[in-house]
Amino acid sequence: MGIFNSIFGGKVNKESKQEKMSFVNWIPLTSLGQLEEIKEISKTESVFIFKHSTRCGISSMVIKHFEALFTEEHKNLKVYYLDLLNYRSISEEVGYTFQVMHQSPQLLIVKNGVSIHNASHYDITLTDLSRFM
Template identity: 50%
Template sequence: MGLFKNMFGSSEPKEVKVLPWIPLDSINQLEIIAEKSKTKPQFIFKHSTRCGISRMVMNQFINQYDLDSNVDLYYLDLLSYRDVSNEVGYKFQVIHQSPQLLIIKNGEAVAHESHGAINEMNISKWI
């Protein structure tokens, strides 16, 4: 029976890690993010809900994310809020990509990566 349990997974519920996401759904929030970044790092995770690669990268990010990090973590559904996504690029001077993680400090993007490079970032140096 152990072989089948290992092959097909356990019937025991898997613990789900929930990050303290702040929905980013308004252009007005970008000014708040820039201001708050003067005292605390702000992370923006841009995600395409229709993209399998974006979903995979986001799941990996969630699994690796340290819940004790002292940052504000924003989630942007860029398909639902295309105007906000475009404004993120203009305001923080980054080319749009998806998925994408931006780290905002002192009002500007100090780091940003997309796709698999997101999970290779050493985010602890920005905290």
């Protein structure tokens, strides 16, 4: 009966019910004015921009893996979230401002007003966050 219970909803392990605590403090990127804010903040610390398509399966998978990269030591990183479908013009301006060709999903890391690193698709999950602290 044990195998049937696990398949058909018997007892559930407490650990599997608990969701992993996320250390990502997403900042919604919803206005062009925030790009100037990002450049200003980047003078003293790295700023992350995650461009995400809510209709893309790959993007959905990558964002979950990206969030899993964050540990408590990364909780103060500035991470902006850009919904590509709702803010297409901002996405275009991000590419122009930071001289990066559009990809989706895409991660840009901005320091001193310029993109010092960018990755797209599954390469995002290989990013060493600590390198940019």
